[in-house]
Amino acid sequence: MPDEQRTKAGEAVTALILDVFRLNGRLQLAGDRLVSELGLTSARWQILGAIAYSDRPESVACHARTMGVHRQGIQRIVNELKREGIVELQPNPHHKRAHLVVLTQKGQELYEAAIARQIPWVNELSEGLSPDDIATAQNVVDRLKARLEEASMRQDQSSPPEGSMN
Numbered sequence: 001m002p003d004e005q006r007t008k009a010g011e012a013v014t015a016l017i018l019d020v021f022r023l024n025g026r027l028q029l030a031g032d033r034l035v036s037e038l039g040l041t042s043a044r045w046q047i048l049g050a051i052a053y054s055d056r057p058e059s060v061a062c063h064a065r066t067m068g069v070h071r072q073g074i075q076r077i078v079n080e081l082k083r084e085g086i087v088e089l090q091p092n093p094h095h096k097r098a099h100l101v102v103l104t105q106k107g108q109e110l111y112e113a114a115i116a117r118q119i120p121w122v123n124e125l126s127e128g129l130s131p132d133d134i135a136t137a138q139n140v141v142d143r144l145k146a147r148l149e150e151a152s153m154r155q156d157q158s159s160p161p162e163g164s165m166n
Contacts, residue, residue, distance in 0.1 A: 052111050
């Protein structure tokens with residue numbers, strides 16, 4: 001057992017992390033059920049949402065960074081969505097190989113159909129919850145996310161470049 005013990009805040013954040021993992025699993029299952037008749041999964045819907053919510057067309061790598069996941073997973077799903085005519089790739093003026101991902105008309109209609117199912121579901125889910133409590137929870141999640149991103153950047157900066165010998 002380690003010599004160092006968690007602080008009270010460390011214990012609370014550990015419990016929160018475990019609850020977030022459980023919540024994520026339940027959200028994935030609920031999302032899968034909600035959009036399955038549309039031929040979507042939670043993962044595909046999440047990517048459609050990232051594309052739809054983006055202010056401008058973005059590359060797969062940019063969407064992966066925003067979502068906090070590996071680029072390869074996003075690329076695999078984008079390739080599937082492209083084959084199905086749900087997204088298309090457009091040239092990126094800033095990078096020859098990193099194309100921009102955009103929704104096609106079919107993709108936009110599919111995303112809107114998913115949102116039409118999500119609205120009554122989320123309204124029912126949020127019943128009885130205080131907007132102030134939700135804002136507090138959002139604030140905590142945002143702060144933890146920012147700290148994780150900062151730690152990741154520090155690790156990336158301190159790691160030797162790939163292929164180099166120490």
